[in-house]
Amino acid sequence: MQDEDVLAEFRNCHALLEGHFILSSGLHSAKYLQCARVLMDPARAARLANALVEKIPTEIRDQIDIVVSPAMGGVIIGHEMGRALGTEAVFLERPEGTFELRRGFALKRGQKVLMMEDVVTTGLSSREAITAIGEAGGEVIAAGALVDRSSGTAAFDIPFFPLITLNVPSYQEGELPAELAAISAEKPGSRKVV
Structure with a gap:
């Protein structure tokens, strides 16, 4: 699957939005990828997961023993990656502000993990998830995402495999370009702004 094919999947279900958006990271952007919409069709979610699995080197x-993803955004794509890889998939939650395994989920000591996100913007949530997985006994050997929109700033100490990399600028509140500042901001994500 080429980048244009991935973007077509987002466009076909109206999941590539344009306007003024406040991302979960608190940054502002003129584009927003609504991964929940692109993943609501199980066949599309499976196609995207299968395409991403093909990008991960065989070795x-x-x-990979298990896929672990942060809730909320990573749950569906994490599950689809588990299906595509033939492994179990579980998710982390933040009941008290930090990620942890709940609902009876547990990792065996040394279990090899693919940490899976929907969208990576700053990489902060991904790094927090990787830390939580390590504290739970897992060993994260790779990270994946449907979309890397970090413009190369999300750095990890493990291999990172996004299905698509988009260079979409994002801005701090006080650094908005005039054309973006002139549009009312929307907050379409699932988390409160940090």
């Missing part, structure tokens, strides 16, 4: 793919 890494063959080591």
